[in-house]
Amino acid sequence: KQEVTQIPAALSVPEGENLVLNCSFTDSAIYNLQWFRQDPGKGLTSLLLIQSSQREQTSGRLNASLDKSSGRSTLYIAASQPGDSATYLCAVRSRDDKIIFGKGTRLHILP
């Protein structure tokens, strides 16, 4: 059974710093992995989708990497801003075709 873990559960970082969020999964046979952000009381906003054949995806200040063999993905945020404060979730599409989410990392950027 696929399990997705995100560590740390919460993170506070001064504005302007670069940071890395981690996502690990137990079954490396995935189709893809997607990173989302969720603002309080809101739905999820898609950030990046990485197919299993890809190693990384970039969008603006965000870069997501995927190492399928080790069951890990990272989301790198450059030059963090207060508006980046949110909960960041990763989700894998597992080989049994289910979408499994991690519990998220609550990120707080300190002005």
Next chain:
Amino acid sequence: GAGVSQSPSNKVTEKGKDVELRCDPISGHTALYWYRQSLGQGLEFLIYFQGNSAPDKSGLPSDRFSAERTGGSVSTLTIQRTQQEDSAVYLCASSLAHGYEQYFGPGTRLTVT
């Protein structure tokens, strides 16, 4: 219609009553997903539709939960004989096809009293 819409945004119901939650996906998206997010828990995958068919219903937590999608567009999630543990935010998402990038609606907050 720009994004995924869900209705109602909030629903308070008494224990034992049935509720219906509605999701309007992005036009042209063939895949539609339902998730549940409980307080302090992660997102729980419930069911997805590719077109009108629901390939996998095993994520539904009990037989009180059912979902349908007619005409390849709007979907309804029905919870019969609601229980307090059903209280959660129910999120719907759609994508161009299964496995493509998912776009989420704002959710329906269900409170069972």
